[in-house]
Amino acid sequence: xxxxxxxxxxxxxxxxxxxxxxxxxxxxxxxxxxxxxxxxxxxxxxxxxxxxxxxxxxxxxxxxxxxxxxxxxxxxxxxxxxxxxxxxxxxxxxxxxxxxxxxxxxxxxxxxxxxxxxxxxxxxxxxxxxxxxxxxxxxxxxxxxxxxxxxxxxxxxxxxxxxxxxxxxxxxxxxxxxxxxxxxxxxxxxxxxxxxxxxxxxxxxxxxxxxxxxxxxxxxxxxxxxxxxxxxxxxxxxxxxxxxxxxxxxxxxxxxxxxxxxxxxxxxxxxxxxxxxxxxxxxxxxxxxxxxxxxxxxxxxxxxxxxxxxxxxxxxxxxxxxxxxxxxxxxxxxxxxxxxxxxxxxxxxxxxxxxxxxxxxxxxxxxxxxxxxxxxxxxxxxxxxxxxxxxxxxxxxxxxxxxxxxxxxxxxx
Numbered sequence: 001x002x003x004x005x006x007x008x009x010x011x012x013x014x015x016x017x018x019x020x021x022x023x024x025x026x027x028x029x030x031x032x033x034x035x036x037x038x039x040x041x042x043x044x045x046x047x048x049x050x051x052x053x054x055x056x057x058x059x060x061x062x063x064x065x066x067x068x069x070x071x072x073x074x075x076x077x078x079x080x081x082x083x084x085x086x087x088x089x090x091x092x093x094x095x096x097x098x099x100x101x102x103x104x105x106x107x108x109x110x111x112x113x114x115x116x117x118x119x120x121x122x123x124x125x126x127x128x129x130x131x132x133x134x135x136x137x138x139x140x141x142x143x144x145x146x147x148x149x150x151x152x153x154x155x156x157x158x159x160x161x162x163x164x165x166x167x168x169x170x171x172x173x174x175x176x177x178x179x180x181x182x183x184x185x186x187x188x189x190x191x192x193x194x195x196x197x198x199x200x201x202x203x204x205x206x207x208x209x210x211x212x213x214x215x216x217x218x219x220x221x222x223x224x225x226x227x228x229x230x231x232x233x234x235x236x237x238x239x240x241x242x243x244x245x246x247x248x249x250x251x252x253x254x255x256x257x258x259x260x261x262x263x264x265x266x267x268x269x270x271x272x273x274x275x276x277x278x279x280x281x282x283x284x285x286x287x288x289x290x291x292x293x294x295x296x297x298x299x300x301x302x303x304x305x306x307x308x309x310x311x312x313x314x315x316x317x318x319x320x321x322x323x324x325x326x327x328x329x330x331x332x333x334x335x336x337x338x339x340x341x342x343x344x345x346x347x348x349x350x351x352x353x354x355x356x357x358x359x360x361x362x363x364x365x366x367x368x369x370x371x372x373x374x375x376x377x378x379x380x381x382x383x384x385x386x387x388x389x390x391x392x393x394x395x396x397x398x399x400x401x402x403x404x405x406x407x408x409x410x411x412x413x
Contacts, residue, residue: 014135014198015144018191019126019151024187025089027156027162028180029117032093034160036114043099043106051109056120060243062369064119069126069362078127078200078358083191092117097178126362131201132351133357141346142303144336148294149342153286155278159183207412235360238351238408242365245308245404246344250368250396251375252311252401253336256281258379259318259329268323277330285330285338293342301347307403308398310336315391319383340368351408 009017010378041092092113099106099113137143163176170176192199256278265271269277295303310332317329344360350359382390 006140008088009194009197011135011372012142012179014194014201015132016133016151017194017198018135021086021187021190021194022152022374023146023155023158024183024190025086027183028150028161029089029121029159030094030118030156031116031159031163031180032096034163035173035176035363036165039096039099040107040114041108042173044104045107045111049107049111057114059068059369060115061118061121061125063366064122064366065126065362067362068123069359072127072130072358072362073356076334078131079129079195082131085120085128085189085348086174086187088120088123089117090181092120092328094177094181094184097174100174124177125365126358129345129348129361130354130357133345134354135201136200136346140297141349142293142296143290144293145342145345146289146291146296149293149338150286153282153289153338155183157282163300184362187222191323199375211287234393235356235363236351239348239360239364241404242347242408243353243364245401245408246340246364246395246400247367247371248404249307249311249336250340250371251378252338252397253314253333253372254334254375254379255316256330258307258318258376258383261325262319268321268326279413280327281330281337284334285341288335288338289342292339293346296346301350301405301409304344304347305402305409307336307339308402308405311401312398313393315387316395319387319390350409 036054037050040053045053047255066079072081096110096113099110102109120334133141159180162179166176166179167173188263227281260269260277263277292303301325301357312334314329314336317325317332318330345364348364349357379390382393
């Protein structure tokens with residue numbers, strides 16, 4: 001019996017295929033996140049329960065990466081963890097549709113499924129980023145992460161729009177979750193094609209020295225020491241400086257929730273138009289991810305020096321009294337967000353040895369998550385009556401971030 005050997009995909013075709021997997025998966029979990037609060041409420045959950053479940057889910061998606069990243073590197077099972085993570089998303093979200101039929105147990109089941117989906121995100125993200133860096137190790141790291149993020153953003157706004165459309169047609173929330181089974185299944189089918197057509201995805205890790213020469217800067221090799229290695233403490237000092245700079249920039253970005261709360265409260269933009277404004281930001285982020293990815297491959301990490309400058313300019317714009325200025329600020333917010341979730345990952349790959357990249361991505365995401373929590377809380381406390389103070393604090397944080405980035409770039413070891 002003969003076995004058909006399928007043609008192998010090129011690195012760029014593999015990158016695009018991985019981007020399509022993320023697009024489809026983003027449709028699933030961003031669609032879920034867009035109505036998870038109202039859905040839990042419709043099942044009988046109180047506001048406190050909704051806050052605890054959604055808050056715990058976001059914390060899990062970030063902080064669990066401190067474990068799942070090193071787990072991927074120790075086991076070498078980057079591909080299996082990626083498939084497991086996407087599988088949890090594809091399974092848990094559509095199953096939310098059965099919660100109303102379970103009576104009083106529906107809230108508990110829905111909460112478990114939401115937390116299960118967020119666990120899937122934590123499991124796959126570090127391993128997936130490490131695999132993507134492996135595919136793009138030939139010198140197009142910035143463009144690879146840029147293209148991936150751009151496709152990811154398409155799913156980020158098409159998923160919620162799909163759920164909104166289904167809900168409007170049926171007058172019920174649960175059919176929206178059932179429809180998301182389609183992109184979930186397609187994402188798993190695309191992963192199966194990746195395994196068959198892209199051997200670099202499922203191949204074992206290559207030695208650190210073999211890939212170091214292809215990065216924009218030669219990474220340092222850390223010495224692993226027990227517990228420190230397990231949580232990334234032994235990673236290069238440059239990595240930790242860079243993570244801190246990214247966390248400060250992320251804190252200065254605040255959240256769209258804070259920004260939209262202010263422009264709605266000020267009567268500048270109606271609440272019904274807030275999702276459209278968010279879509280504007282996502283589109284700007286997709287374009288920025290592509291553009292800075294190309295520039296990263298040409299100029300290296302110097303292109304990231306613009307991020308603290310952009311972030312420092314945000315508060316006076318997004319909290320202005322003019323609709324036009326606010327929209328410009330939101331677009332700028334989307335640009336900075338797109339870069340901080342795409343091109344920075346190329347720099348992580350440049351300063352962390354290949355065999356420790358999943359650990360690096362896990363630690364990096366956790367540190368960024370801490371920055372997001374601190375920034376969101378600070379902005380929420382100051383945005384109503386102390387915008388001037390908020391502007392000054394954000395600007396000061398970005399000066400520190402810029403100094404840290406300059407230190408990272410000046411170290412050519």
